[in-house]
Amino acid sequence: MSGVWSFLTRTRGRHGSLTLTDYASYAYLLLGFLIIFLPVSWVALNSIKSQFQLEKQDLSVLPTDYERVGRATVNGLEGREIFILQDLPDWVLNWGDLGQEEKSERDPEEFIATQEGNSFYALRSHLGLVPKLARELITEKALPNWLIRYSSMAPAGRDELDLETVRAQLTAEEDRLLMEFLGVEPFKANRLVSQVLVSAPDPEAEKWCDCLVRASQQHPLSARLGTTTAIH
Amino acid sequence: MFEAVQNAFSGSNWPLAIALYLLVGLVVSKPTGGIGSRFMAALGWPLELTQRLAGATSLPYFFLLPNMLLFGIFTFAPMFINLGFSVTEGQSIYFDQRPYAGSDNLQRLLSETQIDTGSENREDDKFLAAVADTFTFVVFQVPIMILVALITALVLNRDIIGRGFWRSIFFYPVMLSPVVVGFLWTLILKRQGVLSLTLIEWGWIDEPIQWLTDQRWTMFWSVFVYTWAHLGFYMLILLAGLQAIPKDLYEAASMDGTSDWRVLRKITLPLLMPTLLVVTVLSLVKAFQAFEELYAMNVRWISLVSYIFETAGLRGQPTTHGLGVAAMASLLVASVLVVLSLLQIYLTSRQGKS
Numbered sequence: 001m002s003g004v005w006s007f008l009t010r011t012r013g014r015h016g017s018l019t020l021t022d023y024a025s026y027a028y029l030l031l032g033f034l035i036i037f038l039p040v041s042w043v044a045l046n047s048i049k050s051q052f053q054l055e056k057q058d059l060s061v062l063p064t065d066y067e068r069v070g071r072a073t074v075n076g077l078e079g080r081e082i083f084i085l086q087d088l089p090d091w092v093l094n095w096g097d098l099g100q101e102e103k104s105e106r107d108p109e110e111f112i113a114t115q116e117g118n119s120f121y122a123l124r125s126h127l128g129l130v131p132k133l134a135r136e137l138i139t140e141k142a143l144p145n146w147l148i149r150y151s152s153m154a155p156a157g158r159d160e161l162d163l164e165t166v167r168a169q170l171t172a173e174e175d176r177l178l179m180e181f182l183g184v185e186p187f188k189a190n191r192l193v194s195q196v197l198v199s200a201p202d203p204e205a206e207k208w209c210d211c212l213v214r215a216s217q218q219h220p221l222s223a224r225l226g227t228t229t230a231i232h
Numbered sequence: 233m234f235e236a237v238q239n240a241f242s243g244s245n246w247p248l249a250i251a252l253y254l255l256v257g258l259v260v261s262k263p264t265g266g267i268g269s270r271f272m273a274a275l276g277w278p279l280e281l282t283q284r285l286a287g288a289t290s291l292p293y294f295f296l297l298p299n300m301l302l303f304g305i306f307t308f309a310p311m312f313i314n315l316g317f318s319v320t321e322g323q324s325i326y327f328d329q330r331p332y333a334g335s336d337n338l339q340r341l342l343s344e345t346q347i348d349t350g351s352e353n354r355e356d357d358k359f360l361a362a363v364a365d366t367f368t369f370v371v372f373q374v375p376i377m378i379l380v381a382l383i384t385a386l387v388l389n390r391d392i393i394g395r396g397f398w399r400s401i402f403f404y405p406v407m408l409s410p411v412v413v414g415f416l417w418t419l420i421l422k423r424q425g426v427l428s429l430t431l432i433e434w435g436w437i438d439e440p441i442q443w444l445t446d447q448r449w450t451m452f453w454s455v456f457v458y459t460w461a462h463l464g465f466y467m468l469i470l471l472a473g474l475q476a477i478p479k480d481l482y483e484a485a486s487m488d489g490t491s492d493w494r495v496l497r498k499i500t501l502p503l504l505m506p507t508l509l510v511v512t513v514l515s516l517v518k519a520f521q522a523f524e525e526l527y528a529m530n531v532r533w534i535s536l537v538s539y540i541f542e543t544a545g546l547r548g549q550p551t552t553h554g555l556g557v558a559a560m561a562s563l564l565v566a567s568v569l570v571v572l573s574l575l576q577i578y579l580t581s582r583q584g585k586s
Binding site: 032042046 | 383387390401404416417419420460
């Protein structure tokens with residue numbers, strides 16, 4: 001055993017093998033390295049972390065990202081439906097946080113053209129296209145101008161207007177767009193929120209499952225305590 | 233290029249001016265010898281004249297004059313302006329609007345009753361608290377830093393692998409801007425910072441601690457961060473001191489079979505004493521002046537320089553006599569630093585003689 005030890009600790013070009021003082025020196029240097037180098041490298045790496053990871057007060061040294069998904073709530077004729085949209089690009093998920101310049105670089109209409117069904121409605125609302133498309137529809141079909149003011153009117157004022165006649169001229173899709181714009185029941189505003197996909201133990205089934213955590217949680221610890229929705 | 237020079241001078245009678253200059257030179261310096269030396273003497277007549285008037289011994293001072301003027305404007309003038317502020321009162325920075333106040337500012341700074349209102353003076357409590365806190369800081373920071381710098385220098389002076397790498401690691405915080413250091417450690421030490429969160433994660437503490445503003449921790453972290461940032465500089469000086477110790481002493485000691493501990497006590501430390509003295513005085517002066525990192529980290533206590541900075545009211549809310557009081561406080565701090573510097577000069581010269 002001592003033969004192995006002296007083989008492993010022998011040095012080339014230095015006198016004999018490593019002594020206790022050598023070990024203490026290297027231990028000291030390593031400690032100094034950690035205390036001096038880690039804080040700075042942590043801050044340097046923070047500069048290439050995503051805004052989301054920084055806001056979550058993430059403790060990890062290396063920049064990483066979570067798998068993020070969109071949780072959509074769509075109100076339609078069949079009632080309210082909540083579902084998960086996976087594989088959305090970052091710019092779609094973070095649409096609300098983008099600046100004017102970043103928004104102008106993207107084409108939301110082209111993007112939603114690739115979607116269908118409820119995903120289409122959810123993303124159309126999320127990307128802020130409902131008012132734009134509805135106004136275009138009003139101009140194109142020469143619909144009455146009070147439609148634009150309709151959602152801000154008092155209920156008494158609305159009763160005097162004949163919405164049904166207007167709706168009779170439209171196709172089902174056009175009608176839905178206009179109703180979403182006006183906020184007429186059951187077409188309340190659709191929502192899409194960015195959430196984080198994490199693996200956590202299911203409190204009931206006592207096994208690991210994929211859960212959703214709100215992306216806006218400020219604290220990584222409270223994220224676990226926050227409301228989670230299990231998806232299967 | 234020649235054309236450009238010609239254009240620059242076109243319209244002016246510069247050949248005439250040069251001819252006149254040389255003519256004056258010929259008359260004033262009365263040159264002798266060959267054409268070359270006559271020409272050079274005519275060219276340099278202002279210097280010849282100055283030397284004749286001032287004498288050869290005082291000529292060097294004439295050459296020093298431009299440097300001394302600049303040095304005087306940027307170094308001595310602020311000192312005298314500060315002295316002026318300390319004996320005048322008012323908010324203005326112009327002396328024609330600042331009436332002479334004698335020792336009033338000293339009383340405003342130190343007396344128990346406020347001389348303008350007759351009520352109790354708060355300024356002396358603030359100032360003395362800053363003095364006491366700074367003193368505590370210096371008492372802990374300087375010995376700790378010198379000890380750590382000494383240990384680091386001793387380790388780095390050994391025959392270790394990757395010596396250059398380790399040296400640069402320990403030195404590089406010195407190159408960071410103090411504000412960057414303050415910002416970096418604020419990110420780590422704030423309430424929701426890395427340290428609190430990590431310790432909670434490990435279950436060492438139950439709730440986050442505000443390390444920088446908590447009364448029990450603020451001084452510890454001030455000393456820690458200040459040492460972290462300045463260690464490398466003093467380590468480097470000590471390392472230079474260690475390398476200046478002659479190798480043959482160590483060889484003689486090893487031939488005698490002296491233990492490492494004895495070599496350290498009987499050879500290394502005694503011969504390192506002059507360097508240690510320099511390091512001690514330098515770090516003492518520097519610790520008394522501690523400001524940037526502490527200000528950037530917003531620590532709970534107020535250092536002497538922060539007190540002066542805040543009282544002067546040059547940023548933020550100016551007070552009626554703040555500028556004069558701050559100038560007086562800075563003079564008191566400066567006098568302490570002068571005493572420390574004189575102590576260093578005295579000790580070094582005594583050591584040089586012995």
